[in-house]
Structure formats: C-alpha cells, structure tokens
Amino acid sequence: MDERVAKLEALVEVHERALAELRNHLSTVDSRLSGLEAAMARLEERIAQFANDVKEMNRRSMWRMSALAGLVGAAVAGLVQLIVAVIG
Numbered sequence: 001m002d003e004r005v006a007k008l009e010a011l012v013e014v015h016e017r018a019l020a021e022l023r024n025h026l027s028t029v030d031s032r033l034s035g036l037e038a039a040m041a042r043l044e045e046r047i048a049q050f051a052n053d054v055k056e057m058n059r060r061s062m063w064r065m066s067a068l069a070g071l072v073g074a075a076v077a078g079l080v081q082l083i084v085a086v087i088g
Helices: 004-088
Strands: none
Touching: none
C-alpha cells in the first residue's frame, strides 16, 4: 500500500512539474502575443498616417495640376490672341 501511495505521489509531482512548465510556456506566449499586438497597433497607426499623407499629396498634386493647366490655357489663349492681332 505504501508503495502505491509513493508511486502516486511521484506521479503527482511529475504532473505538477509539467503543469508549472506549461504555465511558464503560456506566460511566455502571452508576453510575446502582447508584444505582437502592440506592434500591430503601431503598424496600423503608421499605415493610416501613410494613407492620410498620400491623400494629402494627391490633393496638393491635383491643385497644382489644375493651376498649371489654367496657366498653360491662359498662355495659349494669349498666344492665339497675339497671333490673331499680328496677322489681322
């Protein structure tokens, strides 16, 4: 009987060590997961900021292109009027 109790106690100790090791592994995984979540949040924030920067650059580019088109149009109209005045 004492031998069976000793075997059971040894088995319990083995299982307790295995559980402690699993807890340590889970703690490590949890810590790494928290780090990954924080990194993902920073990455999402940077991507959103990049998207906003691209939108702003596109808006500015469109404004510049429309201003440039207006200037070119005005220059062409002025040139046409000059040619008509010289010819006419």
